[in-house]
Amino acid sequence: MADVKLSGVHKYYGNVHAVRxxxxxVADGEFAVLVGPSGxxxxxxxxxxxxxxDPDGGAITIGGAVVNDxxxxxxxxxxxxxxxxxxxYLTVNENIAFGLRARKAPEIExxxxxxxxxxxxxxxxxxxxxxxQLSGGQRQxxxxxxxxxxxxxxxxxxxxxxxxxxxxxxxxxxxxxxxxHEITTTMIYVTHDQVEAMTLADRIVLLRDGKIxxxxxxxxxxxxxxxGFVAGFxxxxxxxxxxxxxxxSGGCAAVVFQSGGALTLPSARAKLLTGADGQEVLVxxxxxxFSRAGGGPLRDGVVSYSAVADxxxxxxxxxxxxxxxxxxxxxxELQAHDVSSHGERIDLAIDLNRVxxxxxxxxxxxx
Amino acid sequence: xxxxxxxxxxxxxxxxxxLGAGVVTLLFLFPVYWLFMISFKTPDEIYHVPPLWIPxxxxxxxxxxxxxxxxxxxxxxxxxxxGASSGIAIxxxxxxxYSLARFGTGGENLAMWIISQRMIPPIAVVFPIFLIYVYFGxxxxxxxxxxxxxxxxxxxxxxxxxxxxxxxxxxxxESALVDGLNRWEVIWKIxxxxxxxxxxxxxxxxxxxxxxxxLFALVLTRTEVITFPVMLTHYFGGQSNFWGKxxxxxxxxxxxIFVAVSVMQRYLVRGxxxxxVKG
Numbered sequence: 001m002a003d004v005k006l007s008g009v010h011k012y013y014g015n016v017h018a019v020r021x022x023x024x025x026v027a028d029g030e031f032a033v034l035v036g037p038s039g040x041x042x043x044x045x046x047x048x049x050x051x052x053x054d055p056d057g058g059a060i061t062i063g064g065a066v067v068n069d070x071x072x073x074x075x076x077x078x079x080x081x082x083x084x085x086x087x088x089y090l091t092v093n094e095n096i097a098f099g100l101r102a103r104k105a106p107e108i109e110x111x112x113x114x115x116x117x118x119x120x121x122x123x124x125x126x127x128x129x130x131x132x133q134l135s136g137g138q139r140q141x142x143x144x145x146x147x148x149x150x151x152x153x154x155x156x157x158x159x160x161x162x163x164x165x166x167x168x169x170x171x172x173x174x175x176x177x178x179x180x181h182e183i184t185t186t187m188i189y190v191t192h193d194q195v196e197a198m199t200l201a202d203r204i205v206l207l208r209d210g211k212i213x214x215x216x217x218x219x220x221x222x223x224x225x226x227x228g229f230v231a232g233f234x235x236x237x238x239x240x241x242x243x244x245x246x247x248x249s250g251g252c253a254a255v256v257f258q259s260g261g262a263l264t265l266p267s268a269r270a271k272l273l274t275g276a277d278g279q280e281v282l283v284x285x286x287x288x289x290f291s292r293a294g295g296g297p298l299r300d301g302v303v304s305y306s307a308v309a310d311x312x313x314x315x316x317x318x319x320x321x322x323x324x325x326x327x328x329x330x331x332x333e334l335q336a337h338d339v340s341s342h343g344e345r346i347d348l349a350i351d352l353n354r355v356x357x358x359x360x361x362x363x364x365x366x367x
Numbered sequence: 368x369x370x371x372x373x374x375x376x377x378x379x380x381x382x383x384x385x386l387g388a389g390v391v392t393l394l395f396l397f398p399v400y401w402l403f404m405i406s407f408k409t410p411d412e413i414y415h416v417p418p419l420w421i422p423x424x425x426x427x428x429x430x431x432x433x434x435x436x437x438x439x440x441x442x443x444x445x446x447x448x449x450g451a452s453s454g455i456a457i458x459x460x461x462x463x464x465y466s467l468a469r470f471g472t473g474g475e476n477l478a479m480w481i482i483s484q485r486m487i488p489p490i491a492v493v494f495p496i497f498l499i500y501v502y503f504g505x506x507x508x509x510x511x512x513x514x515x516x517x518x519x520x521x522x523x524x525x526x527x528x529x530x531x532x533x534x535x536x537x538x539x540x541e542s543a544l545v546d547g548l549n550r551w552e553v554i555w556k557i558x559x560x561x562x563x564x565x566x567x568x569x570x571x572x573x574x575x576x577x578x579x580x581x582l583f584a585l586v587l588t589r590t591e592v593i594t595f596p597v598m599l600t601h602y603f604g605g606q607s608n609f610w611g612k613x614x615x616x617x618x619x620x621x622x623x624i625f626v627a628v629s630v631m632q633r634y635l636v637r638g639x640x641x642x643x644v645k646g
Contacts, residue, residue: 052541073547085542089560102547150546 002063002076002153002186003028004049009058011044011210018044020210021058026203031180031187035197036207037233042190043158045207049188050156051075063153073102078147079156082163084139086131086146092118093127096145103150110149117145120182121175137168144176148183157189161196173199194234198222206230226365228358231284237320240330241282241358248277255283255357259327266301266353272367273357281366284356287320290332292339293347301353307332309344323348402621405614406430413610429615438612441598442619447509448584448594449577452516456573457566459517460524461532465554467525468532469540478529485522493586500587507589515587516577523576524569531565532558567634571627578624595620 004026011019019041026032034042047053049060051072060067067075078099086095096117100110118124121141131139140160147155157176161169177200180187191197197204198218205215206229214221214230225231231239244255247262253270256262263283265273293304307323314320314336321332321339323346332348339346357367405413406429408422433439463481466472473480496515497506505511535558543557544550559566581596588597599616602609628635 050541050545052544071549072541072544073549077545079542079545081538081542083536083538085536085538087539087557087560098543099546102543102552146542146546 003030004154004186004188005059005061006045006049007059007061009045009048009060010056011041011048011053012056018210019048019055022207022210022212024205024212024215026186026188029184029186031189031200031202032205033189033191033197033201033203034205034207035191035194035233036213038192040207041210042192042207044210046156046158046188046190049154050077050079075154076152077154077156078150078152079158080140080143080147080160082159084131084143084163086139086142088131090130091127092123092129092131092134092142092145095131095142096127096149099146099150113149113151114145117149120148120179121145136164137172140164140172141175144179148179152185155185155187157187159190159192161191162193169196176200195236198234204234206233223354224365225284225356228282228284228360228363228365231356231358231365235286235288237287237331237333239284239286239356240325240328241284242326242328242330243360244281244283244326246273246276246279246281246357248273248275255281257326261326263303263305263350263352268301269352269357269367276366279366280360282358282360283326284358284365285325285330285350286354287331287333289351289354290334291349291351292334293349295347298349299351302349302351305348305350307346307348309339309342309346312339312342321346399621402614402617405610406618408611410611429611430619432612433615433619438598438601438616439619441593441595441616442623444509444592445578445595445620446623448512448516448592449574451509452513452577453520453570453573455513455517456520456524457570460521460569461528461559461562461566462554463521463525464528464532465558468529469537478526481522482526483522485519485526489519489580489582493582496583497586506587507591509592511587512584512592512594515583516580519583520573520576524573527569527572528562528565531562531569535561564634567631571631571635574627575624578620 004024006022006024009019009022010017022041022045024032034045036042044053048055049062051067051070051074055068062075062077087098090098093114096114097110100113105113114127115124118127121144123138123141123145126134126138126142131142134142140163143160160176161172164172173196176189180200189196189200201218203215204218204221206213206221208229214226216224221230222234225234228241232241242257244257247254247256248270251267251270251274253265253273253276254262255265298304305325307325309321309323310329311322312319313322317336319334319336319339321334322329323332324330334348356365358364359366404420404422407425407427408419409426409428412419412422467478500506500511505514539557539561540553543553548556579596580594584594584597585600588594595616599613599620602612602616
């Protein structure tokens with residue numbers, strides 16, 4: 001068990017500045033997820049922590065010791081790769097035992113730990129098979145097994161589920177979460193899938209262009225994004241961004257859409273916006289902030305909005321409906337039977353307590 | 368009706384194919400058959416008109432002479448020279464190939480430059496090499512031949528092995544580095560098993576090159592380290608050719624290659640990525 005600390009870590013590939021001065025602390029036993037779009041530097045950062053890449057600046061500390069000059073095998077870490085990285089000429093048993101044999105652990109200990117790991121992952125009956133005889137999910141279990149037998153200080157996962165189909169991915173995600181509860185080792189997990197990030201992480205570290213855009217608990221990032229990028233990256237379907245102009249006067253504030261129409265903001269929001277009169281903003285409304293208006297009185301900060309349903313995408317439990325708001329297409333997530341046909345006029349309620357206002361010039365959330 | 372005719376037509380085509388394959392096989396196997404037959408014939412039978420397809424009785428006198436006169440040592444010389452040079456070329460070449468494939472040693476063009484060395488016509492360099500060998504006293508010794516064959520095989524090994532190594536998923540090596548191996552152990556325990564088929568195939572080709580070489584062996588040896596192809600030329604005389612000895616020596620010279628290829632056959636035909644676990 002160990003904490004991990006990165007201070008001012010840089011990494012270049014030729015002229016490409018892949019990691020730009022990252023400062024990050026992952027506490028002992030924490031499950032941190034590095035997430036971001038392709039090319040944001042998340043895998044590079046993970047590989048730098050593993051020692052597979054040398055940093056071009058900054059310090060990496062694992063368990064209090066600076067490891068910059070240590071080789072991967074000297075860092076006492078275990079890593080799970082995207083393509084499983086199982087040795088095709090070794091059986092499952094030999095694959096799982098590989099790291100222990102490399103470190104010359106006693107045979108009795110190896111047998112005990114392999115058996116424990118196999119039981120934990122439900123692959124005890126596969127030990128004599130070769131990787132080519134396993135399904136994708138089984139291979140990934142073996143890869144995880146190979147990591148956990150090592151009892152390393154730190155587990156690194158490099159997009160371990162991206163080769164699996166959707167159902168298997170859900171299953172393995174649960175498995176990894178359960179695993180972390182059982183073995184409580186510090187874990188750093190890289191993914192581009194925000195659902196994986198939200199569901200697994202104690203803390204999400206959202207990267208963009210080699211820098212940390214924002215980090216925090218999953219719901220904190222989801223509900224209080226600091227930038228439009230964070231707001232747009234997390235959440236499925238994505239947040240709706242509607243261009244508007246702020247109008248403030250006498251403690252009241254409203255967003256006026258460029259195509260006409262306006263929404264009055266709750267007073268708590270309005271207080272934060274004094275002096276912002278006339279500012280262009282993007283109004284970030286999550287699909288979940290829409291609901292079907294029931295006809296009764298609305299809560300404070302919730303406004304009604306009448307719209308025509310365009311595309312309707314039922315998912316079984318929820319129905320995603322495309323509507324027009326402020327002249328742009330927006331997705332509203334409603335209950336399964338809230339809307340039934342294309343062209344249907346529906347009365348919606350929008351929870352303005354939860355919307356975010358983004359300055360389009362700086363990309364920062366202003367309220 | 369037409370459907371009924373199809374199998375007959377297919378059967379005819381198949382029969383023609385087998386016939387064609389049979390003819391081609393006979394054509395290719397006939398020289399080998401004839402070589403073996405001559406090696407078992409007496410001089411009278413060799414020159415018999417019309418030719419005898421099968422000798423009156425199998426006799427080994429041609430082989431006996433080779434062993435009695437010590438000519439068979441040429442096979443041993445060839446084995447030593449070809450075995451040692453291809454072994455050294457494989458070890459050194461694979462390490463060089465690993466360096467090119469994984470560390471980008473020499474940039475993008477070094478690999479091409481190395482293989483271009485293999486394209487030099489041996490005849491163009493054999494006399495300068497002979498003069499250098501005379502100067503250093505390397506003529507007519509094992510070391511000289513092993514050195515030249517290693518030098519000529521290295522570019523081929525590097526080129527081939529680089530291709531095989533590039534195909535090994537990098538994650539396998541990285542996983543092993545994290546699991547506790549050092550770079551040498553990674554090469555030995557991960558890369559070698561993964562490229563085993565390619566390694567075997569390349570070994571066979573380097574061995575065959577050294578085994579079959581005539582030019583360097585002729586120029587760089589005299590009496591001490593005569594290899595099998597050079598020994599064969601001794602049986603072609605101004606007055607007459609010793610066909611029995613030529614055939615027997617050729618059979619002995621073919622056997623090691625035959626054995627090597629038979630043993631390595633499953634590696635030769637198997638692709639290296641067979642069994643590799645990818646996405």
